[in-house]
Amino acid sequence: MDRTRDQVEKIIRDQKPDFVMYDMAYWIPEVARPLGIKTIKYSVVSAAAIAIVLVPARNVVEGKAITAAELSAPPTGYPSTSVVLRGHEVRSLLFVSQPYGEGITFYERACTGMKGCDAIAIRSCYEMEEKLCDYIGRQYGKPVFLTGPVLPESTRTPLEDRWAQWLNGFEAGSVVFCSFGSQLILEKEQLQELVLGFESTGLPFLVVLKPPVGSSTIEEALPEGFEERVKGRGVVWGGWVQQLEILDHPSIGCFVNTCGFGSMWESLMSDCQIVLVPHLGDQILNTRLMAEELKVAVEVERDEKGWFTKENLSNAIKGVMDKDSEVGSMIKKNHSEWRKLLRSEGFMSSYIDKFFQNMQELADHK
Ligand SMILES: O=c1ccn([C@@H]2O[C@H](COP(=O)(O)OP(=O)(O)O[C@H]3OC[C@@H](O)[C@H](O)[C@H]3O)[C@@H](O)[C@H]2O)c(=O)[nH]1
Numbered sequence: 001m002d003r004t005r006d007q008v009e010k011i012i013r014d015q016k017p018d019f020v021m022y023d024m025a026y027w028i029p030e031v032a033r034p035l036g037i038k039t040i041k042y043s044v045v046s047a048a049a050i051a052i053v054l055v056p057a058r059n060v061v062e063g064k065a066i067t068a069a070e071l072s073a074p075p076t077g078y079p080s081t082s083v084v085l086r087g088h089e090v091r092s093l094l095f096v097s098q099p100y101g102e103g104i105t106f107y108e109r110a111c112t113g114m115k116g117c118d119a120i121a122i123r124s125c126y127e128m129e130e131k132l133c134d135y136i137g138r139q140y141g142k143p144v145f146l147t148g149p150v151l152p153e154s155t156r157t158p159l160e161d162r163w164a165q166w167l168n169g170f171e172a173g174s175v176v177f178c179s180f181g182s183q184l185i186l187e188k189e190q191l192q193e194l195v196l197g198f199e200s201t202g203l204p205f206l207v208v209l210k211p212p213v214g215s216s217t218i219e220e221a222l223p224e225g226f227e228e229r230v231k232g233r234g235v236v237w238g239g240w241v242q243q244l245e246i247l248d249h250p251s252i253g254c255f256v257n258t259c260g261f262g263s264m265w266e267s268l269m270s271d272c273q274i275v276l277v278p279h280l281g282d283q284i285l286n287t288r289l290m291a292e293e294l295k296v297a298v299e300v301e302r303d304e305k306g307w308f309t310k311e312n313l314s315n316a317i318k319g320v321m322d323k324d325s326e327v328g329s330m331i332k333k334n335h336s337e338w339r340k341l342l343r344s345e346g347f348m349s350s351y352i353d354k355f356f357q358n359m360q361e362l363a364d365h366k
Contacts, residue, residue, distance in 0.1 A: 001025060002101050012037065018363050021121070024100070026109045029116030038362055040145070041117040045261050047124050047132035048083045048289060049282035051075075053093050054110040055139040065097035066107065077138075079131035082292040083285055088304045092281035114140050119362055121145045123261070125351060127341065128289065145358040148351025149265045149342065152244070159245040163206070166235065167246075170204050173253035176317055177272070178207040179243055181260040184279055188212040190307055192223045195236055197313030199226065203254075203321060204233040208241050247272060254321055256313075259286040259297075268296065268338055273320040273328065275300060277308060296335040298327060 001024070009031045012020060021040045022028040029039045043050055053066075057075035060066055071090040074080075085092065100106035114120055120140060122133060125148050137144040158164070167175060176198065180186075186194070191212040198205045215221040218238030243263070247255060247270040255272040257263040258279050264286045267274045274297035278287040290297040298320055301312045320328040341347065 002027070005031070019359060022113065024109055024113065026104070026113035026116070028113075029118075033116075038118045039116070040119050040121050040359070040362075041113045042121040042123075042147075044123045045282045046264075046286050046289065047122050047129040047136060048080070048285040049261075050110070050114075050122070051078060051132045051135050051139075052084070052285060053096055053281075054107060054114070055136065056111065056115075057139060058107075060097075060107055062108070066094070068094060077135060079135050080293070083132070083288045085281065085284055089281075089284050089306075092284060092306075095281075114142070117142065119143045119145050119358070121147060121355070123147050123150055125149065128294070143358070143362070145355055146351060147355050148348050149269075150352070151265055151269060151348065153348065156245060156248070157242070159242055159249060163241065163246060164249070167206075167249045167251040170251040172250045173271075174204055175249075175251045176201065176203050176205040176254040176256060176321070177246055177252045178205065178209075178256035179241070179246075179263065180209055180258050180277075180279075181263060183260075184258060185210050186212045188214060188221050191218075191221055193308070193310050194313060195226060195234075196223060197308075197310035197317075198234060199230050200310060200314045201317045201321070203317070204251075205230075205235070206241075206246070207234075207236045208243075209236065209238065211238050254317060256317065259283045259290060261286060264290065268335070269342055271339070273332060274298070274335065275313075275316050275320060277302070277313070279306060294334060294338060296331055296338055298331060 005027055012031055017037060019038050019040055020028050020032050021042045023042055032039050052074055055075055057077060068090050071093050074084055096107040097105050100109050120136060120142050122144060124133060124146055126146060133144045133146060191209060195207060198207060209218060211218045212221050218236055222236060244266060246252060247266060252272055254275060255267050255270060256275045256277065257267060259276045260283055276287040276291060276297050277300045278284040287299050291299040298316050300308050300316045302308045319325050320331060322328055
């Protein structure tokens with residue numbers, strides 16, 4: 001990407017846009033500013049994930065790596081005590097000190113990008129992350145524009161027949177759906193623990209995962225006798241599925257996911273109970289937001305390595321699927337209030353309208 005700088009510069013010179021929006025191309029302001037073009041750094045991870053580490057208050061000395069000890073406390077002024085990383089989890093942020101491209105770390109890339117822009121934009125909403133967004137704005141001395149969740153409202157394609165028919169065979173709200181995003185590749189042992197956890201819930205399930213480390217297909221990695229035992233009620237699929245359409249199917253009652261930022265919004269918009277098994281640093285923070293602050297989901301207990309047992313997974317799922325469960329009813333109620341708000345007429349479009357208005361004002365401000 002960095003090596004396309006000359007080409008990008010040429011396009012910007014030729015097209016003379018009013019704005020350039022970018023994410024990790026930290027050099028965009030250097031290119032656009034001399035041409036009088038405004039820049040917006042648009043982040044598609046949560047405000048929490050930026051605020052906890054990618055801010056000047058971290059006082060990172062150039063060329064020096066951030067240590068786990070330094071990361072163990074949030075930066076000065078960080079405005080939340082619940083959306084935080086605990087103990088060994090801080091290790092999930094150590095990657096920010098590593099090179100990300102040539103001659104620059106992830107931390108420097110992100111911070112330079114935010115220092116140089118005219119405005120920071122975040123795919124979030126004030127109802128959920130107001131204090132965190134304000135904190136980022138104060139840290140960089142920049143306006144922060146929010147785009148809201150930006151999810152498709154109506155342009156859905158029908159669910160593939162294979163899944164529609166299979167799901168139609170189950171009662172409403174009875175199937176557990178699990179999808180771990182676009183990146184995660186599990187160790188074989190952890191994948192086996194995961195599917196055994198689903199088996200022991202006794203519930204119907206559809207699990208979508210990439211083949212684990214060292215296996216070329218998902219089938220060859222499954223525990224012995226597993227497919228036979230769950231035949232008719234459980235499917236583990238190694239390919240891509242239409243997550244949004246599956247979540248919309250009336251038979252789905254629970255969504256187990258890593259709380260990647262995309263899945264976080266999609267789960268909030270859905271009718272399902274939410275069970276979270278975060279993996280990366282931002283996913284852990286998103287999980288804290290969902291489970292601790294909004295109380296719309298439960299988090300599966302994990303060990304120091306971030307691994308979970310089949311019992312912990314199964315108990316978390318049964319705990320929210322059991323009709324008499326107090327925790328299950330509490331998160332269902334809270335989730336339904338958030339869903340109502342997020343799905344309310346004009347909620348998403350008013351964020352987009354406001355975003356355009358913010359851009360217009362920025363453009364008018366010479
Ligand atoms: O089979 C699939 C799997 C995934 N998807 C879609 O792919 C998207 C996955 O996005 P997620 O953010 O949940 O997960 P990813 O693994 O892609 O996340 C990555 O980028 C965002 C960060 O917050 C995450 O930490 C990082 O893992 C979702 O929109 C989901 O609907 C499918 O449509 N089908």
